[in-house]
Amino acid sequence: MPVSSVFKYPQRIWEGISSTFVHFIEKIFFSLGVIIARRPWTTVIVTWIFILLSSAGLLQFYIEKNPMKLWVPPDSDFYYDTKWYIDNFNTGFRLQRIIITADDILDPKVLMILDNITNEVNSIKVKYNNSYFYLKDLCYKVPVVNFMNITQNVRSGKQLNENNNNKTITNSQSDNEYSDPTFWIGDDFYCSFLNSFQMSCLQNNILDLWNNNSTAIANLTKYDIVNKINNVKINPVTGHPLDYIQLLGGTKHDESGNVVSANSILLTWYTEVNMSSIDINEVGNLVGTEDWVSVPLAMWEAKFLDLMQTIAQNITGINVVYEAGRSFADISGETMFHDIDKLFMGIILMFLYIQFALSRCNWLEIRLTLGSVGLLCVGMAYVTAVSWCSIIGIPFGPVHSSLPFLLMGLGVDDMFVMSACWRNLSPEEAQKSLPTRIGLMLEHAGVSIVITSFTDIVALLIGAITILPSLKSFCIYAAVGVFFIFCYSVTFYVAVFTLDVMRVESNRNGLIFCYKHSKSISISKEDSIFQKIFSGFYKNIVFTTPGRTMIILFTLIMTGFSIESILHLEQKFDPKWFIPEDTYYKEFLDTHEYYYPEQGHTAMVFLGKMNYHHEFNKLFNLTQELSNQTYVAGVSDWIQPFVKYVSKNYNRDLKNISLVTENEFNTYLTRFLFSPIGGRFQINFKFSSPIQCGFPATNITATSVPFKFNRFEGPVEYIPAMNQVKNLIKSTSFETDDGYRSVWSKAFANWVTDEIIAVEVERNIELALLCVMICTTILITNLQMCLWIFICVLLTILNVLGWMQRWGMTVDIVCCIGLELAIGLCVDYAAHIGHTFLTTSGGYRTERAFKTVTSIGGAVLLGGGSTFLSLSLLSMSQAYTFKSFFKIFLLVIIFGLFNGLMFLPVVLSLIGPQAHIKRDKDDKSPETVELTGKCQILIVEKDTYYVET
Numbered sequence: 020m021p022v023s024s025v026f027k028y029p030q031r032i033w034e035g036i037s038s039t040f041v042h043f044i045e046k047i048f049f050s051l052g053v054i055i056a057r058r059p060w061t062t063v064i065v066t067w068i069f070i071l072l073s074s075a076g077l078l079q080f081y082i083e084k085n086p087m088k089l090w091v092p093p094d095s096d097f098y099y100d101t102k103w104y105i106d107n108f109n110t111g112f113r114l115q116r117i118i119i120t121a122d123d124i125l126d127p128k129v130l131m132i133l134d135n136i137t138n139e140v141n142s143i144k145v146k147y148n149n150s151y152f153y154l155k156d157l158c159y160k161v162p163v164v165n166f167m168n169i170t171q172n173v174r175s176g177k178q179l180n181e182n183n184n185n186k187t188i189t190n191s192q193s194d195n196e197y198s199d200p201t202f203w204i205g206d207d208f209y210c211s212f213l214n215s216f217q218m219s220c221l222q223n224n225i226l227d228l229w230n231n232n233s234t235a236i237a238n239l240t241k242y243d244i245v246n247k248i249n250n251v252k253i254n255p256v257t258g259h260p261l262d263y264i265q266l267l268g269g270t271k272h273d274e275s276g277n278v279v280s281a282n283s284i285l286l287t288w289y290t291e292v293n294m295s296s297i298d299i300n301e302v303g304n305l306v307g308t309e310d311w312v313s314v315p316l317a318m319w320e321a322k323f324l325d326l327m328q329t330i331a332q333n334i335t336g337i338n339v340v341y342e343a344g345r346s347f348a349d350i351s352g353e354t355m356f357h358d359i360d361k362l363f364m365g366i367i368l369m370f371l372y373i374q375f376a377l378s379r380c381n382w383l384e385i386r387l388t389l390g391s392v393g394l395l396c397v398g399m400a401y402v403t404a405v406s407w408c409s410i411i412g413i414p415f416g417p418v419h420s421s422l423p424f425l426l427m428g429l430g431v432d433d434m435f436v437m438s439a440c441w442r443n444l445s446p447e448e449a450q451k452s453l454p455t456r457i458g459l460m461l462e463h464a465g466v467s468i469v470i471t472s473f474t475d476i477v478a479l480l481i482g483a484i485t486i487l488p489s490l491k492s493f494c495i496y497a498a499v500g501v502f503f504i505f506c507y508s509v510t511f512y513v514a515v516f517t518l519d520v521m522r523v524e525s526n527r528n529g530l531i532f533c534y535k536h537s538k539s540i541s542i543s544k545e546d547s548i549f550q551k552i553f554s555g556f557y558k559n560i561v562f563t564t565p566g567r568t569m570i571i572l573f574t575l576i577m578t579g580f581s582i583e584s585i586l587h588l589e590q591k592f593d594p595k596w597f598i599p600e601d602t603y604y605k606e607f608l609d610t611h612e613y614y615y616p617e618q619g620h621t622a623m624v625f626l627g628k629m630n631y632h633h634e635f636n637k638l639f640n641l642t643q644e645l646s647n648q649t650y651v652a653g654v655s656d657w658i659q660p661f662v663k664y665v666s667k668n669y670n671r672d673l674k675n676i677s678l679v680t681e682n683e684f685n686t687y688l689t690r691f692l693f694s695p696i697g698g699r700f701q702i703n704f705k706f707s708s709p710i711q712c713g714f715p716a717t718n719i720t721a722t723s724v725p726f727k728f729n730r731f732e733g734p735v736e737y738i739p740a741m742n743q744v745k746n747l748i749k750s751t752s753f754e755t756d757d758g759y760r761s762v763w764s765k766a767f768a769n770w771v772t773d774e775i776i777a778v779e780v781e782r783n784i785e786l787a788l789l790c791v792m793i794c795t796t797i798l799i800t801n802l803q804m805c806l807w808i809f810i811c812v813l814l815t816i817l818n819v820l821g822w823m824q825r826w827g828m829t830v831d832i833v834c835c836i837g838l839e840l841a842i843g844l845c846v847d848y849a850a851h852i853g854h855t856f857l858t859t860s861g862g863y864r865t866e867r868a869f870k871t872v873t874s875i876g877g878a879v880l881l882g883g884g885s886t887f888l889s890l891s892l893l894s895m896s897q898a899y900t901f902k903s904f905f906k907i908f909l910l911v912i913i914f915g916l917f918n919g920l921m922f923l924p925v926v927l928s929l930i931g932p933q934a935h936i937k938r939d940k941d942d943k944s945p946e947t948v949e950l951t952g953k954c955q956i957l958i959v960e961k962d963t964y965y966v967e968t
Contacts, residue, residue, distance in 0.1 A: 048465030113344030268614025385529030581821025848919025
């Protein structure tokens, strides 16, 4: 070729290279088909040997149950902060809560019911390792700082000054609150009675106002109850501050602002968990939603739920809703696996669908074997994928339970494509030997299958670069599954297809294989009713001028509509979506949200090892700034109470820390933490060695400052709030020994994911689209066709995202997984049409487009139908994951099929590229032939025809 031709026809050079590559692939598939057809039984046996050997990997099968390793990015602050929290504080708590509603919860009769319920809860016992556990053994304990109890203990020593017999604790919120009633007692004498505080179970229960005394509660009047509720602000049992009005919902007030009645009350029991001593894989559930919990506590919570169910069903006059620490894990786990039975129903429906699509109405062409083997290939691929992923150490996650549905929808497509290519063999090809025919079938189908499978795999592997562990694992499993579906389709399925063709040609029955018909049964050569309707639809509607116009206008209008909707698509995730409507837990959540709408998420500021004496001014200013933040509802820090305690009792100003020595600071701190005023803050400290009453505090290794966020409506509010409080803490410079300071909240696990998921989705979609473009450019021999396929994929994704917003969906981790799979799936529809159009010759573009859709379009439509059928049963699921997958894939199927079977053929019929056709191998010489019509010249070079207009 002259040099000028290189610049004149750069497209031709690329197409020549790409065509050579594609032809090379076709030859490989032709040879593979011939080899398999000659030895079908050998192929079947070798395939099963490979599967059995691969199944050894199941010995290393591992289900990840740790939520930290499933839903939290390993490089996030939350992951590191949680580990620090466990290492330094070890213990956490789980909530067991009840909400009781009635016309007036402050009625004495209702309180008697509360007393009975409380007593029953306290009497729950479980047996574990030959030991019995009650609530008092499992509860989260806090120091009792009730001075009345301490005074009684001191009086029993008969050394208390008679002049102070009448001292009592007041509920004043003035500085007198920080006056230590024990301060006048010498440290030696005081500490002899108080080496450590008595511990009491932490609970928020209105009955504490009467020290849980059943006799006193039985004699209450409405006036007694209302008076206590409005005036007592300190828990009489523990001495800790507690506003009991906050436990009430639906309150009514008198003219003075006092509460006179309420419609609900919230009871909370705090149970303790030693997180450092728990193996989450022992107590976790299969969906990775269980938090740290000991086995005895998990057993106790199960009995607590049983008791509450019985009470709720049998009690009259009030309504009881409840939750335990395990409620979210139980309900989400049951919902996820409750619908596995739909997988088996889906397999049956898919089998019937395949029989309808492949079989004909005669005894020979009942494709019972092919239908079974097509589904068997999906099962084989799933088992092999799980085995190989287990071998390389990739854990199995909760979202993976939907993988069989997805693989079933993706895997059956190849079967339809090969069947279509078998039916489309030319009369000359159909006269060749069986191995040659199988080779030709696989040659025609192979490239198309490679294009779709390869783009699916690449799109999934792009999703695997995410920092979300569960999504990464799922994408790898799915990519490996698609790869093995491809492998088994071009080997095992082709071998069985060969055996089935041999059966047909030997006149054996399609149901009873051993029965050979004595009379020859003619094989149907006519198009099925489905194919006739399909052809008529395109000929009489789609490829008419009005049809083309309507399709192009509809595409433009729908795209604009979808883009407008995408601009309003929200990034949001709420764990409550995992809870079905008809569960006790959902009823509790709805009731809690109705009566206590202002309760926000609790959080803690964590500070590591430092010289707290030297840094005290910075600590004080930090808590002041935190309290002044608009997104913070309140701070329960120890720093400001400590300052007021020292000022009131020692007449020293800690805000001027330079005038206080470090030894004095530590002495004050010990006294504060062993006083009725500051004893409740002991749980916020970790020291290098345990502190002792009467001795200066040892070095502080860790401390926490609890606070509470306001209630937020969504990510637009809580993500900025989380980042602002983090920046506030990290911007405060401390001369720390370990440099650690951070903010932690259990809610951050979801908030961190929400913060990155939108970026993840956008990045992964862009990368996947780029890789799809590259893959199609390599595998399809025409750059113009690659562009049209890319546009079809892009339009499908835009439409899916737009209608997600219209359907009320948001961008979250579940939708992210669905969109990753959607990109690979929507490529299939357009790629099959585009590749077939390039290999279809004869006539004008419209005729070639018509031949394309009638030859391969039916297989594409059947493939879309199989995907829809495999996922349709998910629409009946109560699981948020399955419902989201169904919605996304339904949109992908609808818009993918429209763009692939309607928009793309119309565009190709108008401005589609000319065909690549392999020329006869005997003809080596280039030639130019004039064709009829408008100035068309057919240039033949090497093995490719180029048609220029």
